[in-house]
Amino acid sequence: MKILVPVKRVVDYNVKVRVKSDNTGVDIANVKMSMNPFDEIAVEEAVRLKEKGVATEVIAVSCGVAQCQETLRTAMAIGADRAILVETPADLELQPLAVAKLLNALVAKEQPGLIILGKQAIDDDANQTGQMLAALADLPQATFASKVEVAGDKVNVTREIDGGLETLSLSIPAVITTDLRLNEPRYVTLPNIMKAKKKPLETVKPEDLGVDVAPRLKTLKVSEPPKRGAGVKVADVAALVNKLKTEAKVI
Amino acid sequence: MTALVIAEHDNQSIKGATLNTVTAALQAGGDVHVLVAGHNAGAAAAAAAQIAGVSKVIHADSEALAHGLAENVAAQVLAIAGAYSHIVFPATAGGKNAAPRVAAKLDVAQISEISKVISADTFERPIYAGNAIATVQSADATKVITVRTTGFDAAATTGGSAAVETIAAQADSGKSAFVGSEIAKSDRPELTAAKIIVSGGRALGSSEKFNEVLTPLADKLGAALGASRAAVDAGYAPNDWQVGQTGKIVAPSLYVACGISGAIQHLAGMKDSKVIVAINKDPEAPIFSVADYGLEADLFVAVPELISQL
Secondary structure (H helix, E strand, O other): OEEEEEOOEEEOOOOOOOEOOOOOOEOOOOOOEEEOHHHHHHHHHHHHHHHOOOOOEEEEEEEEOOOHHHHHHHHHHHOOOEEEEEEOOOOOOOOHHHHHHHHHHHHHHHOOOEEEEEOOOOOOOOOOHHHHHHHHOOOOEEEEEEEEEEEOOEEEEEEEEOOEEEEEEEEOOEEEEEOOOOOOOOOOOHHHHHHHHOOOEEEEOHHHHOOOOOOOEEEEEEEOOOOOOOOEEEOOHHHHHHHHHHHOOOO | OEEEEEOOEOOOOEOHHHHHHHHHHHHHOOEEEEEEEEOOOHHHHHHHHHOOOOOEEEEEEOHHHOOOOHHHHHHHHHHHHHHOOEEEEEOOHHHHHHHHHHHHHHOOOEEEEEOEEEEOOEEEEEEHHHOEEEEEEEOOOOEEEEEOHHHOOOOOOOOOOOEEEEEOOOOOOOOEEEEEEEEOOOOOOOHHHOOEEEEEOHHHOOHHHHHHHHHHHHHHHOOEEEEOHHHHHOOOOOHHHEEOOOOEOOOOOEEEEEOOOOOHHHHHHHOOOOEEEEEEOOOOOHHHHOOOEEEEOOHHHHHHHHHHHO
């Protein structure tokens, strides 16, 4: 069984982004870019399934600019066997529906048993791509996974939901999106980084897959959120209780 | 223009998130219908009919809809989607699960986690963990939306008198099945609906300490319990208590952060709270930059003292 793992190149989670002064977006020039943390968990899970003998091949995919190659190399350093870059122009805003369509075309071509994606990207916080892909490919889905167990032609997935956990059984092929507690991705070692450089990386264009990637939502502006000023430091618990009762009046 | 709100419910009752979603749908314009897709969910449908501002409730009932499987819920929505200009889900685990399936099948973009309605086709939504607010416009015929519930007031649970129409349930997809769930039973208010939240971080040190120190404070205040990602990852608190960018987004009247340093991902989940209290012994902790009242103290001393003075 093949596993397809889509990965996204995003602003590193430690970077606090700044809104551009002309309100056209956030300033990502010269900031550190990394693999979306949830996608790293997805790659790790796929590689572990291969190490357990459940999967035979792990294919990493990224849709975006040429620099996404670095993200794919990271995926291969974790253990993916090969990679596909769907390269799009730098001035194109690639939105979840378009990515889902690109991935759907690759699913049709590669016929993976599982597609494991991060539940959301930490830049646009959309939380859509996995579910959209599942719908387009007519596959069952288990989002927000905290445990994945393959048993024959089924996969049991435990999901993090409001109020607790639930377990679903899906027929394979299926789409899974990862939550934080699924696993802890391994550190990438230098020998594996070197090895990843030699693994195959294929580049295709959206036209090759017959997908229209034009954005459907128009971003009119991007602005700073309302600032929340720091309040006061109180000296002790009594002062805190007093403030809460008489000033804030919340208790 | 008519909007369809997909109700969040447990078959017996309507969950609070539905009420905020109704408010957002009313702001987008036109009539508001509510879909209750469930199993033996007559009571939930009847409750939905009472919500102020709702003009019709559509009730689909079958075993396949009992557990909110995304495949079946999406199929049920798609069966009636043609009649609506807006299809609006709460941005809950259930809403986030099903909404993109509906959008993809309709070949429209989804507008995730809107925090404000500007007009029928233009919305505000936070991006980058709330460090920026994007104003987006949709040109699609149908707007598929998820609603960040903290951005909208709850509609009144009474005052409406909508008719309940029963429709045929769609067949089970057969591709996914519910196996079981572990839902913690608790008398506490729901995290996303609580007026007061007591939240703990890694400084608590263990799940025993987390319980021992914070539970009495939550009991005293009638509060829900929350946690930072660090505390959840360390196993001090269950995953569904996580407040933050990728956990629960909350905006209570009072948020008491105990031993939470305040990573941007955590702040993203609670900075819209009305009053924030931070108790932390590190004077440099970023949480103090958003706290209305900061107490620089050891939480193991300060929290018991706080309980005794309340």
